[in-house]
Amino acid sequence: MSVGLITLIVLGLAVLGFIYGRHRALSAVEGDARHLHSLPSYYGWSVFLFTAVPSLLLMCAWLILQPSIIENRVAALVPEADIAAAGSLNLVMADVRRIAGGIDAMAKEAGLDEAGIDALRADLSDIRGRLAEVGVALGSNVGEPILNAAREFRSLNASMRMAMAVAVIVAAVAGLVFAALRINPALRARNLVEQFVLVLLVSCSMIAVATTVGIIVSLVFESWHFFQLYPAKDFLFSTTWNPKFGGGSSLGIWPLLWGTLYVSFISLIVAAPIGLLAAIYLSEYATPKVRATVKPLLEVLAGIPSIVYGLFALITVGPLLRDWIAVPAGLGDSSSSVMTAGLVMGIMLIPYVSSLSDDIINAVPQAMRDGSFGLGATHSETIKRVVLPAALPGIVGAILLAASRAIGETMIVVMGAGAAAKLSLNPFEAMTTVTVKIVSQLTGDTEFASPETLVAFALGLTLFCFTLALNVLALVIVRKYREQYE
Amino acid sequence: MNDMRIADRKVSTETAKMTARGVQVYYGENHALKDVDVDILSGTVTAFIGPSGCGKSTFLRCLNRMNDTVASARVLGEIKLDGENIYDKRVDPVTLRARVGMVFQKPNPFPKSIYENVAYGPRIHGLTRNKAELDEVVEMSLKRAALWNEVKDRLDAPGTGLSGGQQQRLCIARAVATSPEVLLMDEPCSALDPIATAQVEELIDELRSQFSVVIVTHSMQQAARVSQRTAFFHLGHLVEYGETGQIFTNPKDPRTESYITGRIG
Ligand SMILES: Nc1ncnc2c1ncn2[C@@H]1O[C@H](COP(=O)(O)OP(=O)(O)OP(=O)(O)O)[C@@H](O)[C@H]1O
């Protein structure tokens, strides 16, 4: 029985349980729902949840545990010699799984029954060819023990599946009976259902938190590996970035961090004022009609994929800046430059700043503006002296959010600023950022054990700390802002 | 009604500061104010009374063109300040509002310090020459609004952190500091305790020597105590307008009588 079918059966049972629970509650009070503690449907829901939730949870747990149990049992069948020949147990087990899959496919295509599969054993030399026919290409001939392991794998799999189906359905029925028997008019079905919902909500938020924690832990773990291979002192304080895949590289973070901060800084210099002024126009001066067209248009900018901005930087902005500013001013002749990436990224960030700031300015109560108008202030005085100060913390929050996006941006930097790690003040020189180097350290065929690849995790961790700090700062500021009108 | 103290009715001058003729206000389709004629006399406290939703605030907001900020509002008719139509194209609503100040129904202090709240008007209109003068104006205004003693040690604290009644007095101080010619007050005492109310009423009486004051109130006693003229609104109509004493002791319209004796409202 497939997982989908089992789920359907359980849900069907649960629906039956719902109907029965509701009916039972109602008939216990002779149809007068006022004598029930909760509304009749809550009794139905309580049976539904008791039927579906424990049994489906059991199924999930089973599906998670089953592979490792089977693996252990089958691994015992594989002789030492085969493991030694293949290099490691994992590789042998991968073969076993593929052969098992191949036998399944053969059984399906050729209508092979169990007897036919048994017959395969007699004809070992042929197996490799027949498996290849069904799309399973093996590197070497299949030995007797491996074939046995594969068959054991198949049969264990099938019997465990069956056992699971039985167990899940029994659990569902047991839950149904248990919950249905509990029903009486005094049962607090509503509280029960609400507790279930609460658990659901809590577990969803736990998933979000747990993933975050998992990502951080893996980052920290791999970074720790890196720092065992490469001194942290050099990583944090050296000013050269020069990875060599033969060893002896210097992996100082400063050139990269400098590039990141420089590009982000330029992009914010572009995005913050333009975005903010656009937001002021939109929220304070624009007529509803203008606003209704301009705001979505601005937000289209936010929907353009950053690779398109990257193209724009590479093909248009870079050469333009080089030919019209950098070369005439004698500042360099590179078309990829910090300035290019910063400008284009700034354009990308304008809608972030403007649309967040617009919301924040709109959230300033009209009473505040009225108060100012009532004292004889002009519109611009009102904006300058009342609206903006009231919205400022929120606007700062918006800009910090844009900043953390700028720090994490990769594509525009690759295409606009180049890939040379450099510590320089000249904005028309090519530089690179942390994100770009993470990508370039991980691409290509490299083993995951050298400091040159592991450094990517340390870089990622650094970046994470930066954006986390910015986001926390933004959140703190925004929260403070929220309290103001209360 | 007999226990009510009818304040002395002497009106210093009988000249009209503002005159409203045939004022109609629409909010979209809703005809909120119908054909209102009122004279606001200088040196006088005028009270607007009437049941909730009858258009008192609406009319008040016409007097300094605050209705301009409501997109759906349309004002017809003629309102003159010192003989000049305030809805004329040449009139700058900003200067008008500096002359006709307003205290709103809901307290709306700026999210700034108490000091900055009061100094706001004098600052934007350049009413003071130096910090010392500004300090003086702030202190004077807070004293007149009966708030000084409570806040003198924390002028730098945010105005939004005050209690509701204190915020209301802060808004009064803020309006007074701009020294308008006409002061419109929309239920200035709705959140005040009796003592603060008495202080604000004292202020209103004192302000009368310099400006005209228009006050919206739901308290008959208050209207009788502080005003010389009273206008009674009902369902968007101005039902009766006249001397406060006459309105309260000898109303001409049966609706006025029912309202002040508590039968409609
Ligand atoms: N901004 C607005 N938009 C649309 N309709 C409004 C607006 N302000 C007031 N009105 C309508 O105008 C009418 C008069 O309202 P107004 O605020 O003047 O009443 P009020 O006499 O001040 O009442 P209250 O004593 O409760 O303050 C009401 O019917 C109200 O619904």
Ligand SMILES: [Mg+2]
């Ligand atoms: Mg009102």
